[in-house]
Amino acid sequence: MKPEVMELADRIRAAGGWRWLGIYAVGPNEISLIGWSGPAAPAHPRFPKDRGLCGAAAATGAPVVVDDVAADPRYLETLRTTRSELVVPIKRGVAPAPFLVGFLRELVPPPAVEAVA
Numbered sequence: 243m244k245p246e247v248m249e250l251a252d253r254i255r256a257a258g259g260w261r262w263l264g265i266y267a268v269g270p271n272e273i274s275l276i277g278w279s280g281p282a283a284p285a286h287p288r289f290p291k292d293r294g295l296c297g298a299a300a301a302t303g304a305p306v307v308v309d310d311v312a313a314d315p316r317y318l319e320t321l322r323t324t325r326s327e328l329v330v331p332i333k334r335g336v337a338p339a340p341f342l343v344g345f346l347r348e349l350v351p352p353p354a355v356e357a358v359a
């Protein structure tokens with residue numbers, strides 16, 4: 243991965259206060275991680291374009307928001323402790339024919355569990 247893309251992921255993650263952020267490139271048949279920032283690398287750095295929440299965003303060209311990834315059969319696990327996910331498509335070109343070039347993907351951990359007295 244290019245250091246400048248990793249640095250961009252660090253900056254976006256810090257600006258948003260997120261736990262994990264990935265930047266993905268979209269190819270003809272595959273989605274590939276090109277930069278990330280967070281506690282660990284994802285379990286699936288490459289996957290078919292028609293799989294996962296990124297695949298769903300690729301199919302529609304629209305953002306995907308999932309509040310409970312455990313309940314969504316499209317989810318490809320990235321980090322075991324992820325609760326919700328946001329996938330934002332990155333497009334290049336102008337309407338009416340912009341084309342998809344990548345995604346920003348942000349993961350949200352489960353809420354802290356309070357001790358019961």
